[in-house]
Amino acid sequence: NKPRHGSMDKDMAELVIPSLPLETRCPPFPLRQYGGFWMPEPFLPGMAAARAGFEPRPSDVLLASFPKSGTTWLKALAFATVHRADHPPRSLDHPLRRRNPHDCVDFLESVFLRPPAEDALAALPSPRVIATHMPCSLLPERVTADDAGCKVVYICRDPKDALISMWLFTKKTLAAAAMDDGNPPKQYTLEEALELFCDGRCVGGPQWHHVVGYWEASRTRPEKVLFLRYEDMLRDPVGNVRKLAEFTGRAFSEKEEAAGVAEEIVELCSIDALKNMEVNKNGRQEYVNNESFFRKGVAGDWENHMTPAMAARLDKIVEDALRGSGFAF
Numbered sequence: 001n002k003p004r005h006g007s008m009d010k011d012m013a014e015l016v017i018p019s020l021p022l023e024t025r026c027p028p029f030p031l032r033q034y035g036g037f038w039m040p041e042p043f044l045p046g047m048a049a050a051r052a053g054f055e056p057r058p059s060d061v062l063l064a065s066f067p068k069s070g071t072t073w074l075k076a077l078a079f080a081t082v083h084r085a086d087h088p089p090r091s092l093d094h095p096l097r098r099r100n101p102h103d104c105v106d107f108l109e110s111v112f113l114r115p116p117a118e119d120a121l122a123a124l125p126s127p128r129v130i131a132t133h134m135p136c137s138l139l140p141e142r143v144t145a146d147d148a149g150c151k152v153v154y155i156c157r158d159p160k161d162a163l164i165s166m167w168l169f170t171k172k173t174l175a176a177a178a179m180d181d182g183n184p185p186k187q188y189t190l191e192e193a194l195e196l197f198c199d200g201r202c203v204g205g206p207q208w209h210h211v212v213g214y215w216e217a218s219r220t221r222p223e224k225v226l227f228l229r230y231e232d233m234l235r236d237p238v239g240n241v242r243k244l245a246e247f248t249g250r251a252f253s254e255k256e257e258a259a260g261v262a263e264e265i266v267e268l269c270s271i272d273a274l275k276n277m278e279v280n281k282n283g284r285q286e287y288v289n290n291e292s293f294f295r296k297g298v299a300g301d302w303e304n305h306m307t308p309a310m311a312a313r314l315d316k317i318v319e320d321a322l323r324g325s326g327f328a329f
């Protein structure tokens, strides 16, 4: 199932993409370097089409992340928070009890691979919640326009945990694909994944540039960009859901606070609750089983996979790259 090209500039697909630097060692997608970031080749036409055609509404909430940083969790929390009037978190037919978070909140660059994307987006009721793995500097200009645009919520995660989560997810995807083809799975060692990650050669990489781009935007335009950290969200999920609600213009009322609505949202979206839903045990996305999105959901699991030398190497690269930026993980 190859993504199709949305309504994009034909030159981009036929001329520009094939001329961009190519990286083929990072499964499952070939990557192309575009605007300083390594992006999956099959999604570049969707990114280009989104840049050309996305018309944000002021009420839109765009969830941005580097892959394997808590995107699925943020999709669930944001969807449950902004739609709580129509879908109370305790209701037994809440969409998140029937659909995977990725089916409740689509990626902008995927929507724009399926024309007519504008119609699909126009049909979504406001407030629309949409996600993206695009770096801040590559977002459609209308999203970031000073006088217009929409709200952006970014989720950031420790690079070592993002790398481990990505590596394990990729291995699982490769194993499933091999089963389908009847071939032995391709080897993909942590050493290989680390080498590429350190060089910024992974989906959305360099990870630290992806993060710092949004962090800077959150500093210059705090009313437009909210910067959340996965590790803070694990420590204080309710506090972070309150932040999300306030930022999207839907702070919890006194009545909701007294009724514990924020706590109910956190419960509905907890990894254990989501993992045990039928749709997440047996359902699938186009290229992956839903259960692959829910693994441990903790901070610091890298320690169980990386040697101290591997961790120190990545830490040093990140520290050097971020020196002077004012940002630290």
Ligand code: A3P
Pocket: 065, 066, 067, 068, 069, 070, 071, 072, 073, 161, 164, 165, 166, 168, 269, 270, 271, 272, 274, 293, 294, 295, 296, 297, 298, 301
């Ligand atoms: P681990 O592999 O470290 O467990 P993404 O959603 O961006 O693909 O990120 C996946 C990571 O988020 C995985 O991390 C996954 O377990 C974790 N995750 C998924 N749902 C979660 C939830 N409801 N709460 C906390 N973490 C969650």
